[in-house]
Structures are given as C-alpha cells and as structure tokens.
Amino acid sequence: MLKGFMDRRSHEEAIRREGRLPPGQSLTEKFPVLHFGEIPQYGDMSTWNFRVFGLVEEEKRWSWEEFNKLPRTKVVLDLHCVTRWSKFDMPWEGVHLKTLIDGGFIKLKPNVTHCIQHCEYGYTTNLPVEAMLSGNFLLATHYDGHPLEAEHGYPLRGLMGAVPHQRQESDRYLWKGGKWLRGLEFLDHDEPGFWEQAGYSNSAKIWDEERYARRGW
Ligand SMILES: Nc1nc2c(c(=O)[nH]1)N[C@H]1C(S)=C(S)[C@@H](COP(=O)(O)O)O[C@H]1N2
Numbered sequence: 001m002l003k004g005f006m007d008r009r010s011h012e013e014a015i016r017r018e019g020r021l022p023p024g025q026s027l028t029e030k031f032p033v034l035h036f037g038e039i040p041q042y043g044d045m046s047t048w049n050f051r052v053f054g055l056v057e058e059e060k061r062w063s064w065e066e067f068n069k070l071p072r073t074k075v076v077l078d079l080h081c082v083t084r085w086s087k088f089d090m091p092w093e094g095v096h097l098k099t100l101i102d103g104g105f106i107k108l109k110p111n112v113t114h115c116i117q118h119c120e121y122g123y124t125t126n127l128p129v130e131a132m133l134s135g136n137f138l139l140a141t142h143y144d145g146h147p148l149e150a151e152h153g154y155p156l157r158g159l160m161g162a163v164p165h166q167r168q169e170s171d172r173y174l175w176k177g178g179k180w181l182r183g184l185e186f187l188d189h190d191e192p193g194f195w196e197q198a199g200y201s202n203s204a205k206i207w208d209e210e211r212y213a214r215r216g217w
C-alpha cells in the first residue's frame, strides 16, 4: 500500500486533507497500549463467560465457544485516543451489537437507554446504546487477522472508533471501548464509568474534542 512508503508527517497530512484527523490529534504508525492496572492472563478459556444483563428480556451467559458462534463482521476503523494519538485504517473482526439485537440474540426492554461495558478488574465504561449500534462500535476478537494481543484486550474487547470517511455523531474516543470485556449491562439511565468518574468527558465526542468533564463551578 502507498501509505507504507510515506513517512509519518506526509501520511498525517494526507489524512488531514481527507478530513479524517480530529481536532488536536496526531497520527501514529504504532499501536500504543493504554490502560489502568494489570493485564489479565487467560489460560483455559473454559471458565470465561460473557454476560448480557440488566434490562433485557432474557439474561445471557455465553461461554467462549458460544460467543464464537455468534454472527461475525469485519470492519476497518480509525481509532482516536484522548491522549492525542490516532491510528488509521485498522482491520478488525468481531461481533456488531446491532447484529445481535437485530438477530434476536439480545432482546432489550423498551425503556433501555444506556449500556455499561463490564471488564476484568471492575473497569467499566458507559455509552448511550444508540452510540453502540453503528458500524464504529465492535465487540472485537481479532486485529489484522489475528486474535487480540493480551495487552490490547484478548480475548474480547469493546472497540470504539470511527468508520473511515464517515463522520458520525456516535464517534467517541477509544476509552469508550473496554478491553478484557466480560459483559454488557443495559440500563434506563446513565452511569459514569472508570475514566468518566476520573474527570474525562462523559460524552467523549471526538469531532467536538470533548476530552475532559467541564468543571462543576
Ligand atoms: N479494561 C480496560 N479497558 C480500557 C482501558 C482500561 O484502563 N481498562 N483504557 C481505555 C483507554 S484510556 C484506551 S486509550 C484504550 C487503549 O487501547 P489499546 O491499549 O489497545 O491501544 O483502551 C481503553 N480500554
């Protein structure tokens, strides 16, 4: 691919000209690792499960084997971290939440408005469900044709990015996807997650550069 021959600066300029570089971001060719706390180590996947709970018609608890039978999707995404790096044209594979809802695998109660991603060690992040139903949110198991690396969320992560060339209202910073994801909880109200309670913006919209919560005074 042509971009392989470009240096970082010219690649960034090309992306900027295409209108794909959000305000205050810069392009990286690397794949930085960012999280709070330890990286969970998984050996035997027989004890892993994925819970769907809260305001759903039927709570679910899928084993790893069951999760891997859900309908899968491949998607290319641009990722934008609040610490100002952006990485473009990344090939991912996993499961779209919308596919699970449309296919009846998850049946939401009519009063559902928000969803909390629950991860290992109690990490959470919150979003309006609507923002998780477009193509920029994925329950991701693979990156670049391989299972996720441990530090990027193996075996499963929520992934929030932007579809290349498609600015969407639902585009959010990367922390709105939880690595080492173990469940989704559906609610009829909002509840701030880990970084949201630590002073980051609750809404986290990339194109409006909503990085931090406004001060309370
Ligand atoms: N479980 C968990 N997921 C997390 C975080 C975390 O601290 N714990 N940090 C978030 C933040 S701030 C970012 S920028 C991305 C980084 O993903 P990466 O390490 O694959 O680049 O993970 C997000 N998901």
Ligand SMILES: [Mo]
Pocket: 034, 081, 082, 083, 174, 175
């Ligand atoms: Mo981040």
